[in-house]
Amino acid sequence: MITQTAPSTPRGSALSSTVHQRRRRQPSLYRTLSRVLIMLIVVVQVYPLAWLFLTSLRTEHDFATGDPFALPSSLTWENYARAFETGDLGRNILNSFIVTMGANILIVLFGMMAAYALQVLGFRLSRFVRALFLVGIIVPVQIALVPLFIDYSAVNLLDTYQSMIIPLAGFALPMSIYLFSSFFEYIPRETYEAASLDGAGPYRIFGLITLPLSLNTVVTVVLVNSIFIWNDFIFANTFVLSEDLKTIPLGLQNYIGAMGKVDWTATFAAVCVTITPLLLVFLVLNKAMIQGLESGATKG
Amino acid sequence: MLPNRSRTSVLVFLLPPLLLYCAAVLFPILQSLFLSFFSWNGISEMEFVGLANYVRMLTADDIFWRSFFNALLYLAICLVLQLGGALVVASLLTSLRRGRELIKTLYLLPAVISTVAIAFLFVRIYSIDPVGLLNQLLHWVGLGSFERAWLSDVNTVLAAVSAPEGWRFTGLYMLIIYAALIAVPKELEEAAVLDGASKWTLFTKIRFPYIRPVWITTTIMATTYGLRGFDIPYLMTNGGPGQSSELLTTYMYKTAFTSTDFGYASTISVFIVIECLVAVGLILFMLKRKADS
Numbered sequence: 001m002i003t004q005t006a007p008s009t010p011r012g013s014a015l016s017s018t019v020h021q022r023r024r025r026q027p028s029l030y031r032t033l034s035r036v037l038i039m040l041i042v043v044v045q046v047y048p049l050a051w052l053f054l055t056s057l058r059t060e061h062d063f064a065t066g067d068p069f070a071l072p073s074s075l076t077w078e079n080y081a082r083a084f085e086t087g088d089l090g091r092n093i094l095n096s097f098i099v100t101m102g103a104n105i106l107i108v109l110f111g112m113m114a115a116y117a118l119q120v121l122g123f124r125l126s127r128f129v130r131a132l133f134l135v136g137i138i139v140p141v142q143i144a145l146v147p148l149f150i151d152y153s154a155v156n157l158l159d160t161y162q163s164m165i166i167p168l169a170g171f172a173l174p175m176s177i178y179l180f181s182s183f184f185e186y187i188p189r190e191t192y193e194a195a196s197l198d199g200a201g202p203y204r205i206f207g208l209i210t211l212p213l214s215l216n217t218v219v220t221v222v223l224v225n226s227i228f229i230w231n232d233f234i235f236a237n238t239f240v241l242s243e244d245l246k247t248i249p250l251g252l253q254n255y256i257g258a259m260g261k262v263d264w265t266a267t268f269a270a271v272c273v274t275i276t277p278l279l280l281v282f283l284v285l286n287k288a289m290i291q292g293l294e295s296g297a298t299k300g
Numbered sequence: 301m302l303p304n305r306s307r308t309s310v311l312v313f314l315l316p317p318l319l320l321y322c323a324a325v326l327f328p329i330l331q332s333l334f335l336s337f338f339s340w341n342g343i344s345e346m347e348f349v350g351l352a353n354y355v356r357m358l359t360a361d362d363i364f365w366r367s368f369f370n371a372l373l374y375l376a377i378c379l380v381l382q383l384g385g386a387l388v389v390a391s392l393l394t395s396l397r398r399g400r401e402l403i404k405t406l407y408l409l410p411a412v413i414s415t416v417a418i419a420f421l422f423v424r425i426y427s428i429d430p431v432g433l434l435n436q437l438l439h440w441v442g443l444g445s446f447e448r449a450w451l452s453d454v455n456t457v458l459a460a461v462s463a464p465e466g467w468r469f470t471g472l473y474m475l476i477i478y479a480a481l482i483a484v485p486k487e488l489e490e491a492a493v494l495d496g497a498s499k500w501t502l503f504t505k506i507r508f509p510y511i512r513p514v515w516i517t518t519t520i521m522a523t524t525y526g527l528r529g530f531d532i533p534y535l536m537t538n539g540g541p542g543q544s545s546e547l548l549t550t551y552m553y554k555t556a557f558t559s560t561d562f563g564y565a566s567t568i569s570v571f572i573v574i575e576c577l578v579a580v581g582l583i584l585f586m587l588k589r590k591a592d593s
Contacts, residue, residue, distance in 0.1 A: 030395070030499070031395065034392040034395050034396070035396070037388075037392055038389065038392050038393065038396065038403060041385070041388075041389055041407075042403055042406050042407060044467075045406060045407050045409060045410060045467070045470070045471065046406050046409060048410075048421055048425065048433070049409060049410065049413070049421075051433065052417075052421055055424070063430065064430050065430065067431075067436065068424075068430070068431060068432055068433050068436050069433065069436060106320065110316055110317035110320055111317070113313040113314070113316060113317055114313065114314060114317035114318065116313050117310050117313035117314040118314075121305045121309065121310050121313065122305075123310045123314075129314070129318070132321075132326065133321065135325070135326070135329070136321065136325045136326075137524075138520075138524055138576050138577060138580055139325070139329065139573055139576060140524065140527060140528030140549070140572055140573070140576060141528060142528060142530060142549050142552060142553065142569065142572065143328060143329055143332055143569045143570075143572060143573055144324065144325065144328035144329070145553070145556065145557075145569075146332065146335065146556045146562050146565050146566055146569065147327070147328035147329075147331035147332055147335070147566075148324070148328055149556075149557075150331075150342070150562065151328075151331075166320070166323065166324050167324045167325075169320060169324065170320055170321055170323065170324020170325045171324065171325060173317060173320065173321050173325075174321075177317070201309070202305045202306070202309040202313075203309065203312075206313070227411060227412055230414070231412075231413070231414035231415060231416075233414065233415050233416055233531045233535075234530055234531060238557065248414060248416075249414050249415065249416040250416075252414070252416045252417065252420070253416060253535075264424065267420055268420070271417040271420060271421075274414070274417070275412070275413055275414070275417060278412050279412055282408075282409075282412045283405070286405045286408070287401075289408075290404055290405070290408065290475055
């Protein structure tokens with residue numbers, strides 16, 4: 001860039017000032033337009049969620065008759081009381097938590113182990129194994145429903161936490177392996193070689209070098225996967241029947257009454273309660289989460 | 301490769317993940333392939349029927365074809381909303397000086413909400429009695445004649461169930477594309493501006509070619525996710541009214557768990573897998589070739 005190599009010459013400064021002029025002239029229209037557009041799109045993304053929350057505070061009468069855009073005429077917490085009466089929200093949240101934790105432990109531990117074997121240890125068929133794992137990224141999860149349903153009923157796993165955790169972890173594993181491998185690439189060879197010379201075997205190197213260094217990647221993997229696992233509907237809906245094991249998405253379905261009659265304001269209150277935990281995590285850790293999502297795909 | 305590794309150590313690290321993956325992903329795929337040649341309702345004796353399921357699917361099942369074309373349209377709507385929207389917003393965002401982080405966070409918000417909650421939300425948005433957000437909005441801007449029960453109208457229902465899926469994940473793709481866009485070297489852009497390049501030329505000649513690898517990844521992600529779309533149509537309309545919002549995935553699910561026709565459902569599953577592999581192959585082929593030319 002000219003302005004950097006020769007900032008003091010007259011030619012350089014003249015050029016850079018025309019650049020700045022262009023920059024300053026163009027903004028007015030282009031910038032205002034893009035700002036308005038961005039605001040508009042943000043409203044489209046966020047308003048429905050704000051509306052969801054406002055509706056959960058409306059009285060039923062207000063909801064059934066009023067203008068949907070209007071602010072509630074009076075605020076009430078009654079919907080929340082009814083929401084807790086209708087369903088077992090605490091239980092649902094606990095179940096979602098157990099499933100998310102269980103799956104995440106498998107995803108992180110196994111993802112790290114496989115990446116270590118593929119990237120650090122290396123072996124002859126590693127390309128083939130990588131290709132096998134790639135299949136899991138492309139193939140839709142629905143393919144596994146019928147076979148797993150049959151297999152689970154054969155080994156009595158239907159209606160258990162494991163029935164949800166196994167496929168959730170299995171399908172998330174390839175992406176996790178991929179993220180860990182691309183991180184392991186950045187750990188210098190010399191680190192390993194030095195440790196090897198000191199007599200450390202593959203297990204000690206894994207525990208003393210690879211594991212502690214990958215903590216950032218662990219956070220990324222956990223955050224990204226938690227969004228999908230916490231909200232999983234299809235595996236839970238297929239493999240779980242008993243109320244005791246229902247996760248949040250299934251619990252919410254209980255609010256659809258018989259004959260399709262729905263207590264909407266209470267349902268929305270329940271929705272608000274159930275999205276709160278993940279939303280809080282997201283808002284507190286959104287920097288880490290955003291970084292994770294960005295790095296996850298740009299490296300590919 | 302680590303000098304001190306042994307064959308056992310590779311196995312110790314590789315086997316547990318590989319076993320889980322085989323049990324949850326690879327083995328079920330093979331099992332589906334196997335089941336697709338049988339007729340089985342889960343209780344009676346399995347009966348080998350050869351290619352009969354495939355013949356039935358491809359030649360005699362109107363619902364299958366209907367679902368297939370619905371799924372393609374669903375995919376198209378999702379792709380336009382997700383990739384198009386993501387590209388537009390990411391580009392706009394790079395021109396913004398302040399508030400980028402806030403907008404990224406807000407934009408990603410819907411991705412955190414479960415599909416069940418989103419389905420509830422959109423049922424109310426599309427509703428006509430009591431009047432929902434969409435119909436009220438149309439009424440206000442003078443398009444009252446377009447007001448309708450979006451989910452019961454056979455002409456609009458497919459678009460109505462596709463839009464929430466698109467809406468949900470634009471933020472995710474926007475983040476990825478944005479990260480790629482800000483990695484475009486400033487020197488390149490400024491040189492082009494000096495040469496008098498317009499915003500449009502700047503985008504098509506400098507920025508887009510630069511982010512092409514990321515664009516390919518994003519397109520593949522969005523496509524495979526679009527093809528596995530299930531939750532929102534299933535929850536909002538269950539494929540109805542009639543079959544007007546039936547996707548291959550919802551049709552497969554109903555065949556398996558409502559009609560308990562495991563054999564035929566597996567045949568549809570196999571088709572979905574092939575469809576995904578073909579789609580990814582096509583994307584790679586088209587985008588790679590364009591890059592070479």
